[in-house]
Amino acid sequence: MRVGFVVGQFPMLSETFVIGQMAGLLRRGFEVDVVCNGISDYNFADRQEEPLATLLARTRDWWGPAARLRPAIGRLPPKLYDKASTALDISSVARLNQCDVIVAHFGHNGARAARLKKWKRLAPPIVTIFHGYDVGVPLKERDLDRYNDLFEQGALNLTVNDYFRRVLIQAGAPEAKVAVHHMGIDLKKIPYEWKSWRGATLQLVSVCRLAEKKGVEYALRALARLHADAPALDWHYRIIGDGPLRPQLEALASELGIAGQVSFLGSLPHQEVKEWLRRSHAFVLPSVTAPNGDVEGIPVALMEAMAAGLTVVSSTHSGIPELIEDRKTGFLAAERDVETLANRLRFIAEHPDDCERIAAEARRKVGAEFDMEALDDDFAAILSRFSRSRLAA
Incomplete structure (x- = not known):
């Protein structure tokens, strides 16, 4: 054929x-x-x-x-x-x-x-x-x-x-x-590996083009809220990818006072991206509808993170709730809802054991449907x- x-x-x-x-x-x-x-x-x-x-x-x-x-x-x-x-x-x-x-x-x-x-x-x-x-x-x-x-x-x-x-x-x-x-996604190429952050720095990561619909601005604002509400929590956020909003996002991290805990790594070869995912605990992608109407489908990056054992944090946007059920296979907040997003991130930081159960369920979800x-x-x-x-x- x-x-x-x-x-x-x-x-x-x-x-x-x-x-x-x-x-x-x-x-x-x-x-x-x-x-x-x-x-x-x-x-x-x-x-x-x-x-x-x-x-x-x-x-x-x-x-x-x-x-x-x-x-x-x-x-x-x-x-x-x-x-x-x-x-x-x-x-x-x-x-x-x-x-x-x-x-x-x-x-x-x-x-x-x-x-x-x-x-x-x-x-x-x-x-x-x-x-x-x-x-x-x-x-x-x-x-x-x-x-x-x-x-x-x-x-x-x-x-x-x-x-x-x-x-x-x-x-x-x-x-x-x-x-x-x-x-x-090709599940054979993504081994599941749970890593607890108890007693360690919570490693957060995003892998995306730095465009408005990816919602990285709201991840930064939520982390600034988390830093203000719970300054003792130890976390670091790495952003992999490039795009038109990178200068503004770097400036925003500085303006919010969290630049020391945020790294912009730019575009990286696939093998290096896989290595950063392996070192990370949670994947953050709070997608939003762009002003021109552009939306996600169901981001493959979320599927890959869930398959690998990362705890995922995203938004009730487009088809994402068809992949992530809040508090069962990951965590969701409404689009641009900085307060709820910060609360979800705080829960993750403080409850690694609960997140292990959620990550295991996420892998099962991806295996069954994606x-x-x-x-x-x-x-x-x-x-x-x-x-x-x-x-x-």
Whole structure:
């Protein structure tokens, strides 16, 4: 069976889950083609290593040799841009039509494929996976009707959480065409290791892009509240990642008087990130809805931390409560609720034994519902059904 993936820039460090899903299909005997919106100059993996070596050999820019015109076309007025980009998209249709099914990651890529199907240029069924930005931003802008063609022409819309499923149905997607399919993690590569902080410094960590929706500002404010309320508690907070808010966040840590207990480590190689996670006790990610509506799906970083035995602290945001149940598999506070977040952090600092039970339950939760191997089996079965339906037709 041949699957054509339609994605944005490829490959992307922030979208390793896309590569993981493609690799899962390769391991199950599928052929994979990739049509993307630009082949990136990535620096996070070896071009010769698998699965990237195989995937890149099967990757084509939507616009082929005309991709060099992308900057100029991007400056066109919207109507002219739509006409020019659609005409260039058609240059990839012959390759996509050789596939049994199309998988589009992110709603805008699904809509792009659906437009070609509406014009009867694209034959295979389209399965679109919605992740976060592609739901939250149009919801905020009251513009979910941008997906009307996709709702009509697409075969299936998969959402990474149930919250997104409900949003799409309310926006007009046929209920029979919308289902939840979680992203997952490779549990075989993440050994569970509980580490108590009794009599030691509580090591807190965040691994994320330093953008507003990750909520690092509120983690800092909560820790400042904790420092004021319980100055004797011994903790250190490390922030791994970079992004546009780093200067402001560094300044905020100083302004709050906690800079001596906060380290900004910047972007680190994956192996170093794994080592810092191994040394840490609790993972902090109090996500919030950004002003433009951007939201999380269910962050893979939280799944990985839970699998590894860290106590997780997050927020009642988007699909996160589908992963974390407060005080049972982790700790939650409402978005931007600094007081509750500080209380949760204080409880963790003072009750390591209770947290051991919670961490063990968190590992069980991830194993039951977010195991990448089981999810890839399910995904392969979904695609196979569409292929059989097409052959029968």
